[in-house]
Amino acid sequence: AQTVTQSQPxxxxxxxxxxxxxxxYDTSESDxxxxxxxxxxxxxxxxxxxxxxxxxxxxxxxxxxVNFQKAAKSFSLKISDSQLGDAAMYFCAYRSAWGGGSEKxxxxxxxxxxxxx
Amino acid sequence: xxxxxxxxxxxxxxxxxxxxxxxxxxxxxxxxxxxxxxxGQDPQFLISFYEKMQSDKGSIPDRFSAQQFSDYxxxxxxxxxxxxxxxxxxxxxxxxxxxxDTEAFFGQGTRLTxx
Numbered sequence: 001a002q003t004v005t006q007s008q009p010x011x012x013x014x015x016x017x018x019x020x021x022x023x024x025y026d027t028s029e030s031d032x033x034x035x036x037x038x039x040x041x042x043x044x045x046x047x048x049x050x051x052x053x054x055x056x057x058x059x060x061x062x063x064x065x066v067n068f069q070k071a072a073k074s075f076s077l078k079i080s081d082s083q084l085g086d087a088a089m090y091f092c093a094y095r096s097a098w099g100g101g102s103e104k105x106x107x108x109x110x111x112x113x114x115x116x117x
Numbered sequence: 118x119x120x121x122x123x124x125x126x127x128x129x130x131x132x133x134x135x136x137x138x139x140x141x142x143x144x145x146x147x148x149x150x151x152x153x154x155x156x157g158q159d160p161q162f163l164i165s166f167y168e169k170m171q172s173d174k175g176s177i178p179d180r181f182s183a184q185q186f187s188d189y190x191x192x193x194x195x196x197x198x199x200x201x202x203x204x205x206x207x208x209x210x211x212x213x214x215x216x217x218d219t220e221a222f223f224g225q226g227t228r229l230t231x232x
Contacts, residue, residue, distance in 0.1 A: 043205055045160070045223035091159060103211070104150060104173055105221065107159040 002027045002094050006108035013082045014116050020067075021077045021111045023092030031097035034068065034075045035105070040088040048090070051075065053097070079113075087115045119143055121210050121224035129230045130198050138193040138227045142210030148172070149191040150221060151183060152207040160207060166191060167213060198231045205229075 003026045013019035025034070036048040051059045051068050058066050063083075067076045079086055092108040122141040130136050142149050148167045152160040162175035166185035177183075180198075185191045195202060205228050209221040 042225075043154075043228075044225055045207060045209075047220065050220070103148070103213070103221070104162040104165055104175065105152075105160070105209075106162070109159050 002029070002032075002096070002106050004092050004094050004106055004108035006092055006111050008111045009109070010112045010114070012114040012116060013079070015082055015084060017082055018078060018080045019082055019113065021079075021090050021092075021113065023075045023077070023108055025073050025075065025092070025094050027073070027094065029096055029098075033095045033097060034066075035093040035095065036064070036066070036077045037091045037093060037107075038086075038088045039091060039110075040085075045091075049077065082115050084115050084117060087113055089113070121208055121222050123206075123208050123224035123227050125227060126225065127228050127230075129232060131232055132198055132200065134198050134231075136195045136198060136229060138195070138206050138208075138229070140191045140193070140208030140210075140224060142189050142191070142208075143212075143222055146210035146212045146222075147189065148211045148213045148221075149185055149189070150209040150211075151177075151191070151193050152209065154205040154207060154226075155201075156204070158204075163193070195229075200231050203229060203231045 005024045032053045034051045038046045049061045063080045065078045089110045091110045093105040124139045150165045151163040154160040163177040165173045169185045183193045205226045207226045208224045211221045
């Protein structure tokens with residue numbers, strides 16, 4: 001079974017600065033997807049960024065980028081120019097690429113990000 | 118754009134009662150997932166349906182059952198409620214195409230409190 005580990009229960013960053021959230025995972029599969037979800041106090045799950053394992057290029061979405069190291073099974077999220085609205089719980093998640101009913105998400109325990117003004 | 122709709126948003130039940138949570142997926146989405154998120158916890162997968170058939174099952178208690186109806190909406194039925202069932206229950210939907218390259222969209226969740 002796949003597992004996702006987020007070793008930083010809490011992180012803080014100053015507004016306008018950069019922060020990196022860590023995520024490692026364990027899988028025997030060669031093809032899969034990785035995600036970062038943001039969960040603000042409203043508890044809504046919001047997709048921040050996704051990465052396909054077969055793509056070597058790191059995904060980028062505006063101020064959010066990832067550092068995907070497939071051999072090391074590492075998938076970190078970098079938030080640049082942090083804003084107060086980025087404060088939330090961030091979950092790293094894994095999903096198998098194969099169908100047949102195994103598209104469920106496996107989540108890490110989450111990292112609570114605080115943005116200081 | 119239409120999103121995943123869950124109802125009710127909040128539900129308070131007493132121990133040993135029954136609760137029914139509903140999920141209306143995004144139109145044309147054929148797959149529904151249910152997740153349970155306890156206080157301070159990560160979401161845990163419960164069960165999923167593809168084209169009205171159960172496609173995968175996670176750590177769902179035997180007291181819980183679910184189904185997907187002909188209009189693709191899904192219901193999670195929870196009986197003999199326990200205090201530990203208090204959680205946020207998410208539904209997510211996706212469109213499963215031949216490439217399996219799909220994104221799951223989450224509803225806003227149903228917050229169940231068992232007293």
